[in-house]
Amino acid sequence: MVVGLATLGLIAMIAVVQRALYGQASEERFASIVGDSPIWLVLLAPAVGGLIVGGLIHLTKGQRYHGIADVMEACAVRGARMDVRSGASAAVAAAVSLGAGAPVGREGPAVHIGASICAWLAEKLGFSQSDSLTLLGCGAAAAVTASFNAPIAGVLFALEVIVGYYTIRVFAPIVVASAGSVMVRHTVLGDSTVFTLPVFSLNSLWELPLFAVLGIVSALFVLALIYAVGHIQTFWQRSRAPLWVRPAFAGLLLGAIATVFPHVLGSGFQAVDLSLNESLLPGFLALLLAWRFVGTSVALGSGFAGGVFTPAIVFGALLGALLWIGFAAVMPGLVSAHSVYAIVGMGALGSAMLGAPISTVLIVFELTGNYEVTIAVMLAAAMASAVMQLSPHTSFFRWQLARRGVNITSGRDQSLLRTETIEGVVKQECSFIASGDKIIDVERLLSRDRHRIAVLLDDDGNLLGSGNLRMFVAASIDHGFDAPAADVLHSPATAIAEHTNLVVALQQMADADMDYMPVVTATDGEEAPVFRGIVVRAGLLKAYYDVIRAARAEEFGVN
Missing domain, CATH: 3.10.580.10 (CBS-domain)
Structure with a gap:
């Protein structure tokens, strides 16, 4: 429950920053807020947010943003030990980044905050390494549950990504933590869902090969994003520009793009709703996908704080809707509604990004409650995961760790042996x-x-x-x-x-x-x-x- 409250506190902080910079706050209709704002405000607000994030980096002596990859590292090679101060600084940096309109997600900071709180508790209570690992899994599950109102997916995410294995001893506490978190969310925010979903179903199981293609394309898209973020980080390192300048410059660039294309800013939930509920023109979809790709790459590569799962959901919905247009042109009458392909794209691209196919399939199932669509998501997620396994980077998080020289392949065994x-x-x-x-x-x-x-x-x-x-x-x-x-x-x-x-x-x-x-x-x-x-x-x-x-x-x- 504590982590659930902390996650809801992060959501509230994001709203406060949005209101301070843009005069109003709404995660679901942020693009509309940007579109209605004066050009000078759209230009300056992300840059001011970037300047504040840069100032935080300077005050913490160049400490980078911490996220899910750091929780994975703590569990695999650092004996489930984390610095609670890094969690606090990550929370503030994430609130400012997301409130200013950086096209990143809140789930990364939420998981890190939850894990940091649990690591602090484990240390104060004198828990063993095994029990500390379980408690970190509880924090991650509670954070995901509170962020997406998806308790089952929160449990599976913690087991699949954070803890890395399943036993009753680990499973039971994580389920309890997730249940407590969903109680807190329902009490504070009600039983609301992140997206407004239309009623849909598959036309035919003969579409499954198309969903397999969508999964492969989704994995290639994630690899392209990894490539882009890595090159932007390398550019900044070679430029030797001060760390505090980089987010401000990125914010100014994002603001400039947003004066023409407001959907480039924010979490992108409004874009997802458009792709799910409206039949958009291919040109608009392509531009939206391209500019969001540029914006997220620049934000992540320049030091803005935020997660990658929400961007993956947005990219997946847009990519799925765009591919649907092509499939429908070639095979009219066979393909299902565009919203089905948007949903499947969300699951496939999220799976490739996180390296957690089971969790993403469960999130989609909790959102839709549709078994037929879930079968399609499973196939697309499996294909996406297979392509990622063939690449040097099996997920965005493992790429981040590899870039820092951290190898968690041997994972928990090495952690135990080193302690x-x-x-x-x-x-x-x-x-x-x-x-x-x-x-x-x-x-x-x-x-x-x-x-x-x-x-x-x-x-x-x-x-x-x-x-x-x-x-x-x-x-x-x-x-x-x-x-x-x-x-x-x-x-x-x-x-x-x-x-x-x-x-x-x-x-x-x-x-x-x-x-x-x-x-x-x-x-x-x-x-x-x-x-x-x-x-x-x-x-x-x-x-x-x-x-x-x-x-x-x-x-x-x-x-």
Whole structure:
């Protein structure tokens, strides 16, 4: 419920900014508001919003906007930990961006705000990583539910995109969070839907190949958007223009386009309603789609804060309606109403953008309640997802993460392994030698010792070196049996800290070509690290296996 209220608070903040800049507020008829406003206001309002967003970037020392991709990163590789302050700054930047008319969505900031609140709660309550991950999923589900009045889709979105797996342990809390959020939305806003939908149905299942084509084209459209946003970001990086200038310049450009084409600004819900309920001219549809593409690319590439799912819904509706015109011209009498293709386009393009076909299909089903249309959406979403899987970027969010150098392919397993330290496998399985011992003395000692590892410490317990039997045997051939053992020991630099995680420990052991490593605790100012024990490769691998096995057991609901 808290996240639901926070999401509704974001919606209210957007309305406040709209009213302050344009004199009135309405997300559903924003294009009409822009069209009725003086040209000077249309030019300046987005630029002023961009200037404020740029100022926020400057005040936060260049901190970029945070969204759904950051929540995915937190869940996959950061142990479900997030900074609640970044959520607060993202909320303000998103409210200003959307209120000023940036053609982006509110669902991205809403999910990030919800996840940030839940991450803060998890940290304060001392939750484990697994429970924190579940709580972040609850925040995401509640945010999507409050944004779109789609509780089932909110649950599936959290499981499919944020958490990444399904178990009863995760599923039950997320359902409760989504139910609480929809209660809050209905109490405050009533049982209203985002779009006004006409009554429609499929003419024939023989249309399914056309919907498959729509799915493929939708995926190609998303790849084009990724390409455009990436090139705009690269342009700004090469220009070395200050970060705070970029959104202001983008806002001025958006305002200039809006003086001729008001539909370029805002969430685009009015454009979706037009494509669903009116038969638009192909030229107008093509221009609307093209200018929205330019506007969204410029906004996302220049630093405006907002999500990409709402733009995907808008693009999908316009693309579907545009392709319907072509299909109807070639096969008159066969194709269904243009609104059917608009709805299917929404699902297909949303699926390609998010990389979440199940969630987008469920959103469309909740909006329409029509099984036949849902079958068409499933096919189009499947084709769109297949094309995205063949591309280097399986979704817009994964492209964002890849651009930052974050790989979440190994996902949750790597996150768990990186939070599991070696402390549980540190053993005192070694023999201690004196500084005056010869190689032959150590060989005899280790021959009788089952551990076969020797450690040299100073009087304060600081590590001076280590070695195993195999190393001493090789050293006796090169240096002779009477050579000092201390001269052939591995340096203390080969040791690892006791708080090192399993992934790093195994990597360091492989890099050093050793089957054991000394474990130390070093503090600033000490001449030598304090010895704590030994870890062996077999112990690390067993701990590695135990972590993966526990993760699989949780995913499949095995105690």
